[in-house]
Amino acid sequence: MENTVSVVYILIGVTVGLFLVQSAYWLLLYARPLRKLYQAPLSQKKKTATPPVSIVLYVERDVETLQEQLLSLLSQDYPSYEVVVVIDDTSGQSEVILKGLEEKHSNLYHTYIPEGAKYVSRKKLALTIGIKAAKHDILLFTEVRCHPVSNKWIASLSQAYTPETEIVQGLCGYRYTDGFMHRFIAYDNLIEGMQYLSATLAHHPFTGNGRNLSYRKSLFFNKKGYYQSLALRDGDDDLFVNESATPKNTRIVYSADSLTETPPVAEFRQWMATKFARAVTSSHYKGAMPLFFRMETLSYFLFLGAGIITVLMGLPDMWKTSAVAGGLVLTRYVIKVVILHKASALFRQKPVTMWLFVLEFIHPLFGMYIHIRRFFHRKEEYTLRVN
Numbered sequence: 295m296e297n298t299v300s301v302v303y304i305l306i307g308v309t310v311g312l313f314l315v316q317s318a319y320w321l322l323l324y325a326r327p328l329r330k331l332y333q334a335p336l337s338q339k340k341k342t343a344t345p346p347v348s349i350v351l352y353v354e355r356d357v358e359t360l361q362e363q364l365l366s367l368l369s370q371d372y373p374s375y376e377v378v379v380v381i382d383d384t385s386g387q388s389e390v391i392l393k394g395l396e397e398k399h400s401n402l403y404h405t406y407i408p409e410g411a412k413y414v415s416r417k418k419l420a421l422t423i424g425i426k427a428a429k430h431d432i433l434l435f436t437e438v439r440c441h442p443v444s445n446k447w448i449a450s451l452s453q454a455y456t457p458e459t460e461i462v463q464g465l466c467g468y469r470y471t472d473g474f475m476h477r478f479i480a481y482d483n484l485i486e487g488m489q490y491l492s493a494t495l496a497h498h499p500f501t502g503n504g505r506n507l508s509y510r511k512s513l514f515f516n517k518k519g520y521y522q523s524l525a526l527r528d529g530d531d532d533l534f535v536n537e538s539a540t541p542k543n544t545r546i547v548y549s550a551d552s553l554t555e556t557p558p559v560a561e562f563r564q565w566m567a568t569k570f571a572r573a574v575t576s577s578h579y580k581g582a583m584p585l586f587f588r589m590e591t592l593s594y595f596l597f598l599g600a601g602i603i604t605v606l607m608g609l610p611d612m613w614k615t616s617a618v619a620g621g622l623v624l625t626r627y628v629i630k631v632v633i634l635h636k637a638s639a640l641f642r643q644k645p646v647t648m649w650l651f652v653l654e655f656i657h658p659l660f661g662m663y664i665h666i667r668r669f670f671h672r673k674e675e676y677t678l679r680v681n
Contacts, residue, residue: 298607305604306615312597313622317629319590324488325633326495327548328640346374347452348428348511349436352420354382356438361391366441368399372448378427379404380420403427418520418530425519431511435531436554440466440505443642446551451508460513460543461535463494464506464552470644471558478660479558479565481646481653488637493583494546499539500583501576504531506554513538529575536579553642566664573668591658598623598655627651 349367353360367377381388381404392404405427407420425433432452436442444450454462468483470476490501517538523529535544559565576584601623608616631647638645646653 299612302604302607302612302615305600305607306619309597309600309604309619309622312593312600313626315593316590316597316626319593320626320629320633323492323496324637326492327488327546328633328636330495343453343455344373344449345432345452345455346430347372347376347432347434347448348430349375349377349434349448350421350424350428351377351379351436351438352382352417352424353379353388353438354417354420357383357385357387357391359439360388361395363438363441364391364395364402366445367436368395368402369445370442370448371445372452374430375448376401376403376429378424380407380424380427381405382407382416382420415520415524415527415530417528418524421530422519425511425514428511433509433511433514435504435507436466437505437556440554440556443467443553443555444551447554450547450549450552451506454545454547456545458542459545460510461499461502461539461545462508463490463499463502463535463544463546464508464554465491465548465641466503466505466554466556467641467643469555469557474649475562476558477646477649478653478657480643481649482569482657482660484634484638484641484643484646485657487641489587491546491548494539494544497541498581498583499541499544500536500579500581501532502535502539505556506552507531507535509534509538513543523575523578526575526578528571529578532572533575533578536581548641550642555642569664570668573664577668591661594654595658597626630654 351363351367364377364379377399379388379392379402381392383389389404392402396402396404405423407416407423421435432455434448434451451462451464465487466483468476468480470480487503490499490503493500514534517534520530520534522537523533526533601619604619605616605623608614608619627650631650634650635645635647637643
């Protein structure tokens with residue numbers, strides 16, 4: 295009996311300690327975008343500068359959504375900008391759409407990837423061609439299937455620039471659709487976005503998302519483009535930001551006008567391929583932030599395990615200790631629910647509150663599976679010959 299009491303006291307101490315760790319992660323880090331918004335809700339709206347901007351768009355597939363995307367970009371309420379499209383579509387459909395729109399829009403241009411480019415990441419090559427063709431220093435990036443939710447998108451990102459700013463990050467939401475798969479993807483997208491936005495606000499930028507990203511053309515060439523990650527198929531967005539971002543040169547924008555939105559994923563395996571590619575590039579990240587967020591996941595599982603064991607071992611004789619442990623588990627869950635609910639409203643995402651207990655348990659396990667899968671895959675599957 296005495297041994298059991300000692301073990302329960304040790305467990306409740308561990309549970310309390312891990313509760314404080316989890317509370318620090320969620321209240322001090324993940325909630326940072328919410329606090330910053332409440333502290334200065336009008337800071338972005340006060341800016342009036344409208345520097346000229348170049349939007350660079352890579353077109354490989356999804357030709358059926360190209361016209362819709364171009365119309366959303368060409369209808370932006372901004373005085374001086376251009377749209378540079380780089381085509382990697384052999385069907386010829388993209389060119390037909392572009393030529394038709396270029397007759398009506400003088401700020402739309404397109405170019406091509408050289409046919410002989412076989413051993414270099416075609417997307418990185420396309421973006422490099424587009425960046426070279428861009429007339430303006432401030433560049434904006436998104437994808438064909440990821441549309442701005444407002445005609446103020448360009449303005450919201452460009453007005454975040456100061457003389458020392460070289461990178462501006464935005465958030466891309468996931469359009470809600472019924473079904474557990476879509477809830478899971480939406481949750482993953484929200485957590486990933488909150489991580490890199492919170493890290494940037496904490497002066498530790500470490501990654502970005504090419505679906506809503508901006509940086510200076512001069513920065514791109516000062517960093518020799520994608521030279522450091524040229525052998526990888528992916529990494530044109532997250533790795534470039536990881537290599538180039540500093541606490542002083544990186545800002546974030548997450549007002550309603552700054553958001554972009556991607557449509558629901560048609561097939562889970564398609565999204566899995568995207569996550570696998572991100573796992574490959576994230577293994578090359580510099581800095582401690584990736585490990586910092588992994589420690590949050592580890593502390594969650596340890597906290598949940600310690601809390602449940604304390605509750606079970608404390609009953610029935612030490613029911614008060616069990617009640618404290620159960621209360622801590624519940625309190626931590628409520629903290630996360632409130633923060634994610636407010637973040638979902640801020641980022642125009644449908645809350646996943648009803649599924650949160652399941653999602654937050656299986657999401658880290660899915661991440662572990664992706665990284666294990668990456669470890670056992672051949673290097674040739676995600677690298678390229680560059681000679």
